[in-house]
Amino acid sequence: MIGLVVVSHSAKAAEGIAEVAAQMGGGNARIVPAGGDEDGIGTSPDRIREGIEEADDGDGVVVLVDLGSAVMNAELAIEMATDSEAVIADAPILEGTLNAAVETTSKKATLDSVVERAEDARDYRKLN
Amino acid sequence: MADAETQREAVLDALDNVAERLAEEKEYLTDLDSAIGDADHGANMERGFGKAADKRDEFAEMEPNEVVKNVGTTLISNVGGASGPLYGGSIMFASQELEGGITAETSVAFAEAYLDKVKDRGGAQVGAKTMVDALVPAVHTYKKSIEQDDLPPLEALAKAVDAAERGVAFTVPIKAMKGRASFLDWRSVGHQDPGATSTLFILEELLETAEEYLDGEVDRDARAEDAVGRAE
Numbered sequence: 001m002i003g004l005v006v007v008s009h010s011a012k013a014a015e016g017i018a019e020v021a022a023q024m025g026g027g028n029a030r031i032v033p034a035g036g037d038e039d040g041i042g043t044s045p046d047r048i049r050e051g052i053e054e055a056d057d058g059d060g061v062v063v064l065v066d067l068g069s070a071v072m073n074a075e076l077a078i079e080m081a082t083d084s085e086a087v088i089a090d091a092p093i094l095e096g097t098l099n100a101a102v103e104t105t106s107k108k109a110t111l112d113s114v115v116e117r118a119e120d121a122r123d124y125r126k127l128n
Numbered sequence: 129m130a131d132a133e134t135q136r137e138a139v140l141d142a143l144d145n146v147a148e149r150l151a152e153e154k155e156y157l158t159d160l161d162s163a164i165g166d167a168d169h170g171a172n173m174e175r176g177f178g179k180a181a182d183k184r185d186e187f188a189e190m191e192p193n194e195v196v197k198n199v200g201t202t203l204i205s206n207v208g209g210a211s212g213p214l215y216g217g218s219i220m221f222a223s224q225e226l227e228g229g230i231t232a233e234t235s236v237a238f239a240e241a242y243l244d245k246v247k248d249r250g251g252a253q254v255g256a257k258t259m260v261d262a263l264v265p266a267v268h269t270y271k272k273s274i275e276q277d278d279l280p281p282l283e284a285l286a287k288a289v290d291a292a293e294r295g296v297a298f299t300v301p302i303k304a305m306k307g308r309a310s311f312l313d314w315r316s317v318g319h320q321d322p323g324a325t326s327t328l329f330i331l332e333e334l335l336e337t338a339e340e341y342l343d344g345e346v347d348r349d350a351r352a353e354d355a356v357g358r359a360e
Contacts, residue, residue, distance in 0.1 A: 042208050045217075068308065069210035072249050076204060076213040 002104045002114050003030040003055025005086075006097055007048055007065045007074050011036030017064075017097050025101035030055050043070045048077035052086050060085040060111045062104075062118060064097045087115055095121035130341065135192040135230045140184055142337040143199060147181035149333045150174050150326065160322040164309035168209065169322040176207035176216065193226035196238075210250070210307065211323070214259065218245040232281045236271050239288075243267045256305035257316060259323035261298055265291035266331055282342040285335050292328045299324045 004021070008014040014035025022031050034051030037044035048063070055061045061084055063074045071088065078086045089096055096118035103109050103117035130138070150157070150173045158170030180202040187195045200223060203216025222241035226234050243263050252258040269291040273284035299321035304310045309321070 037208050039208060044208070045204050045212060069213070072210050072213040072217075075249065076217045079217075080204075 001028070001030055001057060002059050002109050002111060003032065003052075003057065003061040004097060004100055004104060004114075005048065005051040005055050005061055005063045005074075006031065006033045006035065006093065007043055007051075007063060007070045008033075008035040008093060009041050009043055009066055009070060013066070017094050020094070021097040021101035024098045025105050029101040029104050030057065031097070031101060043073040045073040045076040045080065048074055049081045052077060052081040052084050056081075056084040056086070060087075062086070062100055062111065062114045063088045064091060064093050064100065064118060066093045085111065087111055089115045089118035091118040091121050092124075095124055130230075132192060132229060134341070136187075136190065136195055138230075138337060138341045139192050139195045140187060141340065142334055143177070143181050143195075144184070145333040145337050146330050147174075147177040149329050150177050153326070153329055157322050157326055160320055160325055163319045164304060164312055164316045165322060166209075166308060169211065169326065172207045172209060172211050173215075173326050176203040176212070179206045192230055193223050196226055197223035214246055214250055214323070217249060218242045221245045232274050232284075235281060236274050239267045239270055250306060252306040255302060257299045257302050257309060257321050257324075258304075258306050259321070259327045261321065262292040262295035262324035262327040262331075265295040266327075280342070282335075282338050285331075285338055289328070289331045289335050292324075292331050296320060296324045296328050 006014045006018050008017065011033070014033035018031040018033040022029055025031070032051040032055040034048045036042060037047065052061050052063065063078070063086055065071050065074050065088060074088050089100065099121050100114050100118040103114045154170035154174045156170065157173060158167055161167050161169035180199045183198065183202060187198060190198065197220055200216045200220025203219065204212050207216055219242065222238045222245060225237035225241050228234060246263060247253070247260060250258065252260045254261055254264050266288040270284050270288035273279040273287050274281065300319065301317060303314060304312065304316035309316045
C-alpha cells in the first residue's frame with residue numbers, strides 16, 4: 001500500500017491531520033505524521049526521512065507539506081531516504097491528505113494516482 | 129596542490145573559523161532576522177556550525193571531500209528551518225565535486241554546484257533579497273577570475289568576497305520576493321538580508337583560512353572596508 005507522510009511546521013497539526021485522514025481511509029491507510037522540529041515549530045529533514053521509511057512498505061510514499069521550509073526539508077529527506085520511492089504532492093495539506101488517504105486504500109492505487117487525487121484538492125471551494 | 133592531509137587540515141581550520149565567526153555574529157544575524165524574519169538565523173547558524181566544529185576529531189581520518197560532506201549532513205540535522213537544506217544540503221551535494229581533492233578547478237566546480245543547488249532548492253533568483261544575491265556575484269567572480277583571468281585562487285577568492293559584499297549591500301534597498309520576509313512585502317525594503325550576510329561571513333572566513341594555507345598576500349586595500357551595511 002502507498003504510504004503517506006504529513007509534514008507540518010507543527011507536530012500537533014501533522015498528528016491531527018493524520019488522525020482525520022486515517023478515519024477517511026477507513027483505518028487502513030498508512031499515514032505517518034512528521035511535524036515540528038527539535039525546537040518545536042519547524043520541520044526536520046531527519047524526522048521526515050524517518051517518517052518516509054516508516055510509511056513505506058515497498059510501494060512508495062506520497063509526502064504532503066505545508067509551507068516554505070517544509071517543502072525544502074521534504075525534498076532533502078527524499079534524497080536521503082534512498083531506499084524508498086517518495087514524491088511530494090503539490091496540494092493543500094489537510095484536504096490533500098484526506099483525498100490521498102482515500103485513494104491509497106483503492107486496489108488500483110499508484111504513486112501517480114495518489115498524487116493526482118491529493119492535487120485535486122487544490123481546486124476545492126468551501127462556499128458553493 | 130597540497131597533499132590530502134594538508135587539505136583536510138585546511139578544511140578543518142576553515143570550519144573552526146566559520147563556526148567561531150558565526151558565534152561572534154550570532155546577535156547581529158539575529159537582529160537582521162528579527163527585522164524581516166523569525167529571529168532565529170543567528171542561533172541556527174551558530175548551533176549548526178558549532179556542532180560540525182565539535183566533530184573535528186571524528187573528521188580527523190577522513191578525505192577532505194568526506195569532511196565537507198559530513199559538515200553538510202551535520203548542518204542538515206542541526207540548523208533547522210530553510211537554512212538546513214539551503215546551507216547543509218547544498219554543501220553535501222557540492223562535496224562530490226571535491227572527490228579528486230581540492231584544486232583551483234574543483235573549487236570552482238564546488239562553488240558552482242553549491243550555487244546551483246541553492247537556487248534549485250530555494251527557487252530564488254538574483255534580486256529576491258536572499259543569500260543568492262551574495263552567492264551569484266561571488267561564484268561568478270570566482271569562476272571568471274580563475275578560468276578567464278588565470279588569477280591565483282587566493283586572489284580569485286578575495287575578489288569573490290568583494291563581490292559578495294556588494295551583493296549583501298544590494299539586498300538592503302530591494303523588496304523580498306522569497307522566504308518569510310516576502311510576507312512583509314514593502315516593509316522588507318531597507319533591511320539587509322540575514323542569509324546573504326551569513327553567506328558573506330562564511331566566504332570571509334574561507335578567505336581568511338586560504339590566506340594561511342596559500343602563498344601570497346591579498347591586497348586588502350583593493351577591497352571594500354569590512355562588511356557593508358553593518359548597523360551603525
